[in-house]
Amino acid sequence: MARDEDKDNRVTDRVGFICRSLRRAIIEQALEPGAKLPEDALGERFGVSRTIARHALGQLAAEGLVELRRNRIAVVATPSWQEARDTFDIRLGLERLVVRQLSGRLTKAQVAKLQAHVDAEEEARNGPDAVSIRLATEFHVMLAVMTDSPILIRYVSEIAYRCCLTLSLYSRPHSSECAISEHRALIAALAAGETEKAMGMMDHHLDSVASRALVAPGKPRGRDIMDILAPYAEAETAPPEAGKAPAKGGAGRRKTTA
Amino acid sequence: MARDEDKDNRVTDRVGFICRSLRRAIIEQALEPGAKLPEDALGERFGVSRTIARHALGQLAAEGLVELRRNRIAVVATPSWQEARDTFDIRLGLERLVVRQLSGRLTKAQVAKLQAHVDAEEEARNGPDAVSIRLATEFHVMLAVMTDSPILIRYVSEIAYRCCLTLSLYSRPHSSECAISEHRALIAALAAGETEKAMGMMDHHLDSVASRALVAPGKPRGRDIMDILAPYAEAETAPPEAGKAPAKGGAGRRKTTA
DNA sequence: CGCGCTTCAAGTGCATGCACTTTGGCCGCG
DNA sequence: CGCGGCCAAAGTGCATGCACTTGAAGCGCG
Known part of the structure; x- marks a missing residue:
């Protein structure tokens, strides 16, 4: 970078x-x-x-x-649930374009680079989730970059980042194990020039990430505090454990980069 | 307004x-x-x-x-020829999403609004090209807006505008007559909920706009002067008017769309 | 004891000033 | 006659200052 x-x-x-x-x-x-x-x-x-x-x-x-x-x-930004779904939808469309563009056109060097990246993902699997997510995202961005189409690169990057955002809002602990193997399979299909297969894999890959990660609209994590408080406003019967302080906001004063 | x-x-x-x-x-x-x-x-x-x-x-x-x-x-901005092609390609992908989203879901009011817009296009047909282009573009943006998906709206608008840009670089006088009837047909298919047909129409519509308007890489109007001069720098023997002389990036055929 | 008003500080909206970079003209030199 | 370097004009890069907006604590009133 x-x-x-x-x-x-x-x-x-x-x-x-x-x-x-x-x-x-x-x-x-x-x-x-x-x-x-x-x-x-x-x-x-x-x-x-x-x-x-x-x-x-x-x-x-x-x-x-x-x-x-x-x-x-x-x-x-805190995308709404609806936006989150749309985002994944559009992403799928864009990444299909990437796949189509790349299929059978990857150089050996590119394939190697991709594989190296997935190796890194593998390695980081036991590290913090944050890193796995970043690496997984970067994998997709890397694919986009290989199309050499500035617009496609921009859009895919953008939307991939946005997806991270929605993931951090609507996902559970995260489980990226299968993602890694899916990445590998995708590389193989791309390298072999099996366009249709590769597209299908991308579909499946993103789809599974979406449906696995995106947990229903129930309780958006960092969403407006009013949302979190909503159930409490209904009845005062034993609220579930939510370790958030009511008014002052646990964030303290200004947060910046970690 | x-x-x-x-x-x-x-x-x-x-x-x-x-x-x-x-x-x-x-x-x-x-x-x-x-x-x-x-x-x-x-x-x-x-x-x-x-x-x-x-x-x-x-x-x-x-x-x-x-x-x-x-x-x-x-x-x-002065997009390169390659970028112009990519732009249309991506646009197609995005607009397919729009169509899929909209097909069979348009309200009567929306259909009316679209038709009114096309009427306006019809009316402006004898006006300056600039206006026709703007209206045609706005038609597509209007469709995107109806999906009610902020991201899709943003992307389609953006790319539609960019297409105007490339059009102004690489197109001939412009001929938007058929575009209007294609718009009408598209509305009809959307209203009828014939998704596949509508998608096909969108494909064809954009494809024809692209191939009709985008005149080969021969002489990019406002593009980098160095490119224009390149063939002249080689030899002083009668520079052909269309020959792609420089060893520049592949103007090679690339799948337009499927 | 609670509720609304006042007041104040944090923060943004925007203009302007100054330094630096680029460009193109001008001039002197070969 | 041409060529390369100097110089001023134009333009951007960026910080800072001041006015305005907003949110909230503090305070008086009911």
Whole structure:
């Protein structure tokens, strides 16, 4: 990722740097949906002025990772359940394009690179979930990058990141074991040029991730506090264990990158 | 009609306003690819400071409509031929999703609205091309909006705008007559819930727009001057008018769509 | 004891100023 | 006559200051 850093396009890069950092923090769930991102705190943390931080926030907002509300502190986006489903749906469509594009056209080097990445995933399996999620996401982004189509790259990256977001909202502990083997199988199919098969695998892969991970709309984790409180408003009969303090918000003052 | 749209999200709206204006200017080809967009000129024109103009430019850059180069004046993006093809390809994938989502689910009011829009297209047929293009684009955006899926809306809008851009680079005078009847037919199929048929129509529609409009890579109008000059640099023997001389990236045939 | 109003601090919205970079013209030199 | 370097104008990069908005604590009133 430090590769094409200073191409000379894109904003100076301090903005880019902040974006990348924030994105990473978000997909690793160091920043949960709803986390506040005050401009000055950001600026201070990254050693830049609010102007830059603001710009970065703007970019991230354009990608749908943060929410900007006028005169309010920016927050990490909290996609609705419906949006989450849509996101996966669209992602599927986009990744099919990737597969179609790539099938039978992968160079040996590319295949090797992909395999190496999956090896890394394997290795990180016992590490923190955050890392597995990031690696799994990066695998897909890597595929997109290999299409060499800037637009496709952008869209797939964006949506993959958004998926991480929804995952961090609506998923349970996470289980990425099968994902890894599915990644391997996908590589094989792509390398062999079995387009249809590869597409089917991608379908199945994403579909299973979605249905396995996306747990029903019942209780969105970091969602609006009012949602969490909702069941308590109904009746005062033994509320389930929810270790969240009511008013003050357990987040303390400003959160920034971990 | 330029009044609302600010539910309270998004930037203050002066930024939004500039974005919208610029987008419109771009898709109507009042601003050709490569056109310069200096911050202060923009700011002056819209009665705001460079800060705002800059922010707008940033948004547009995120959408791929303008290009930002460090320390240089921002310009309207000039997608390469390859990107143009990719764009249409991806667009097709996205619009298929739209169709699938919409098929058989359109309310009477929606159908009416669509038909009214196509009527407007019909009416504008003798007007300037710019308007026809805008209307045709808006038709597709309108469809996307009806899916009620924010992400899909965003992506389709974005890519539709980008297509306008490529059209203004690589298309001939334009002929949108058939597009109108195709729009009508599409509405009918959608209303009738004939998903497969509707998808096929969308395929055909976009494909024909692409292949009809996108005239070969021969002479990209506003594209990098170096490309145009390349064949002349080789030898001074009568430069052919279409020959692809440089060893540049493959203009090689790529699956358009299935 | 609770409820609404006031007041204040945190935070954003935006403009402006200054430094740095790029560009293109001008001039002197070969 | 051409060519390469200097210089000013134009433009961006970024920080900072001030006005405005918002949320909430504090306070008085019922």
